[in-house]
Amino acid sequence: MSELVEHRLGPVADVPVGEGRAYAVDGDQIAVFRLRDGRLRAVSAVCPHAGGPIADGQIDARVVVCPLHQHTYELDTGRCVTGQPPLRSYLVQVDEQDWIVVTLPREKA
DSSP states (O other): OEEEEEEEEEEGGGSOTTEEEEEEETTEEEEEEEOTTSOEEEEESBOTTTOOBGGGSEEOSSEEEOTTTOOEEETTTOOBTTSSOOOOEEEEEEOTTSEEEEEEEEEOO
């Protein structure tokens, strides 16, 4: 059984519009992207194909392209449209203090 845990990562202003940043969160690496319309998306920060830095990838409103081998992942679901294993996607939002908050499951003992 798991519970959901919120993690405050930092000010949303730390992620420029149209770019991504990687964060270490509870043992995971998570890439947070700020889309051009201001929405946020969060997925695994490491490409399952060859360990590429997903946060450094090019994005549009729907996908991120890994900078190493150009595998393309949907930002909403993590699904790879070029045949690789998916990235994990995370719930992400901005709180009342304009901080990025990502929600992860935590296994209960």
